[in-house]
Amino acid sequence: MPLPSDEKLVELGNELIKAFDGIFGLHPGFRPAHAKGVLLTGTFMPTAEAKALAPAPHFVQQATPVTVRFSDSTGLPQIPDTDGNANPRGMAIRFNLGEHVHTDIVAHSTDGFPTRTGGEFLEFLKAVATSGPDTPSPKPIEVFLGGHPAALKFVQTPKPFPVSFGTEDYFGVTAMQFTSEAGEVKFGRYQIVPKAGVARLSDDEVKAKGPNYSFDEIKERVAAGPVAFEVKLQVAGPGDVVDDATIHWPVERPVISLGTVVLDAVVADDAAEQQKIIFDPIPRCAGIEPSDDPLLELRAAIYLLSGRRRRAATQAE
Ligand code: HEM
Numbered sequence: 233m234p235l236p237s238d239e240k241l242v243e244l245g246n247e248l249i250k251a252f253d254g255i256f257g258l259h260p261g262f263r264p265a266h267a268k269g270v271l272l273t274g275t276f277m278p279t280a281e282a283k284a285l286a287p288a289p290h291f292v293q294q295a296t297p298v299t300v301r302f303s304d305s306t307g308l309p310q311i312p313d314t315d316g317n318a319n320p321r322g323m324a325i326r327f328n329l330g331e332h333v334h335t336d337i338v339a340h341s342t343d344g345f346p347t348r349t350g351g352e353f354l355e356f357l358k359a360v361a362t363s364g365p366d367t368p369s370p371k372p373i374e375v376f377l378g379g380h381p382a383a384l385k386f387v388q389t390p391k392p393f394p395v396s397f398g399t400e401d402y403f404g405v406t407a408m409q410f411t412s413e414a415g416e417v418k419f420g421r422y423q424i425v426p427k428a429g430v431a432r433l434s435d436d437e438v439k440a441k442g443p444n445y446s447f448d449e450i451k452e453r454v455a456a457g458p459v460a461f462e463v464k465l466q467v468a469g470p471g472d473v474v475d476d477a478t479i480h481w482p483v484e485r486p487v488i489s490l491g492t493v494v495l496d497a498v499v500a501d502d503a504a505e506q507q508k509i510i511f512d513p514i515p516r517c518a519g520i521e522p523s524d525d526p527l528l529e530l531r532a533a534i535y536l537l538s539g540r541r542r543r544a545a546t547q548a549e
Pocket residue numbers: 248249252262263264265266269301302303321322323324338339340345349350353403404405406477509510511527530531534535536538539542
């Protein structure tokens with residue numbers, strides 16, 4: 233995937249990476265966000281509805297190998313899974329379409345995002361960074377949230393602890409544009425739903441868990457049997473805003489099933505492979521285009537800039 237030619241976008245991307253570095257510290261070889269992760273492999277099998285939606289290779293062929301990375305939030309590679317800041321959890325899916333050919337879904341476990349643009353997200357991070365416990369009220373973050381209702385809503389949305397990465401649901405948040413073979417265009421947002429059902433821990437149950445409970449559990453779970461998810465798509469209706477991740481669509485919008493991801497193994501050389509793999513929020517495959525959501529192109533640039541830095545680094549942790 234290429235870096236965009238828009239220098240301003242790349243500059244904003246670098247500033248955002250610097251802002252994460254400032255909050256979480258430098259951890260060479262790890263991601264500045266969603267640093268703690270694990271990679272698994274499996275297969276995606278599409279539905280007939282997926283094929284009718286768009287002639288994307290993984291929607292058309294019978295089965296596609298996938299690589300999935302589950303992660304905790306924050307740029308702290310050692311964050312305890314029991315820390316509230318480890319939520320929302322991440323799930324990134326790579327559909328391996330051929331040698332060095334792939335398309336990805338990057339999703340997290342809260343349905344929404346605090347800001348519409350990367351510039352606002354940078355303001356949000358700067359406000360977080362300058363709102364330590366000793367900062368007098370009104371702290372910069374209080375001022376920011378006071379003027380940004382969508383960010384306030386995101387911050388206040390409960391982010392419960394999952395029993396397992398395999399019992400959490402995940403949301404693509406930014407809309408994609410799908411064009412069928414007949415030229416019919418639809419916008420949709422991914423929802424990834426665990427076949428085992430969504431299951432969360434109570435506060436007391438969280439207290440009884442260890443700092444790596446999520447990562448230990450998913451390895452045990454996948455060793456005991458396949459871990460499956462249904463990939464769904466909430467389809468926008470006429471007039472729905474498709475370029476703003478902070479705006480929810482009405483719940484009565486149709487949700488169609490695109491297929492099933494079945495995970496059956498942990499990647500053997502996990503740490504080295506995590507350092508290498510760079511997920512791409514832009515699909516870059518036949519039939520699926522990004523919407524005009526300004527987060528998409530920016531994130532693609534950021535993940536690439538950050539991924540290149542990570543690949544070049546020597547891991548110390
Ligand atoms: C301006 C908005 C955003 C910024 C600045 C941002 C920043 C980042 C950065 C720096 C990384 C590390 C990338 C790498 O080193 O490979 C990352 C990863 C990630 N982000 Fe975002 N992000 C944004 C929006 C989102 C949204 C909307 C979602 C949810 C759909 C999301 C979910 C994730 C996930 C799941 C990962 C981990 C991917 C992996 O496993 O490699 N991010 N983000």
